[in-house]
Amino acid sequence: MLSKNRIEAFSDGVIAIIITIMAFDLKIPELAKDFSDQDVWKALEAVVPKILSYMLSFVVVAIMWLNHHAMFDRIAHSTSKLVWYNMFLLFAMSLIPMPTNFLALHPFLPQAVMFYGFILFLNAFGFFLLRRYEEVDAQLLPYNAVVQRSNLVSTLLYLASIPLAFVSVYLSFLIFVGIPLWYFLPDRFRK
Template identity: 40%
Template sequence: MSKARLEAFSDGVFAIILTLLVLELRVPEVANHSSFGQYAAAMAPLIPKVVSFILTFVMICIHWVSHQYFFSHIGRVTIGLVWLNNLLLLWLCFLPFPTAMLGDHPTDPFPILLYGVNSLLAALTFYALRRYASHAKLFKEENSKALGPRHSIPAIAIYALSILFAFVNVYLSLACFLVVPLLYFVPTIIQDHARF
């Protein structure tokens, strides 16, 4: 398989996942000519769903950007790389399910646990993808440390913590899910400012 076909297939799957996420947001039933307060009251139960949607949308986008950056430095594709990539897409495809559960039951331990396990499996698979590419010498550059598996470790650690916290304090577990995007965005913002 060519790298272009693998990237095109992956991009298509990412696009479908993002589309599936929004299907859980259903317009509430409100009578015609309702007041602002009535609309607000009807929308209030949707807040957990909207928050879980935004969180997962951002997480999928982070995976997509990282995936795009990773594959832009890949020089050749092997069957092992293809199947590790497919495994990553499997975990990401499943993510809309725990996202929907989290939106319906935002303070129940089980949906939080399931979301954490799903996210951890995706992070572990991306780690394996990076490690495989490094050991199989699939990168174009000789010095590929910036693309190595160590960059997946912080997210793996935080998702593992979220799973443990689900049995202790669900709010700590939810906080872990918010930390992961910060790990991505804060260094990116700092690097962008350093260039100017």
């Protein structure tokens, strides 16, 4: 059985690689030899959607990392099921760079928004399963109804963002931005 410290160290490494891969996609287009000021501004303008999608994904990954760390800091030991629930979450997280880049290239394309929503749903679902296992099945943590409800609502909202992308990408973006903002609220406002 892996110790909880080994699981957390491996998870930290995977998450660091995910953030690095996303950062590699942040490239300013090359300029022609005889470039003008207008060409420079166009190149910088082309980077804005990349930076915005990176920032959004970075915040999502950061929130998951912080919550993951808080969970593992409080459990006394690991179980084999915990390892596999964690592996599913890491798998889902490792997919984040792909839709982040696709969304950066096509921010208003419903399919890109839908794909981003699908991957965030997988991540929220993975986190929900991990947290539920720790609190309900294995009782490694005390049950926290507020956290369980927040995780379930986030998962369902990300699921809703998938079909909403074809109704209005802005509704999906509202979900993508709203959920991280929700996690920044102090606990007293989330009850």
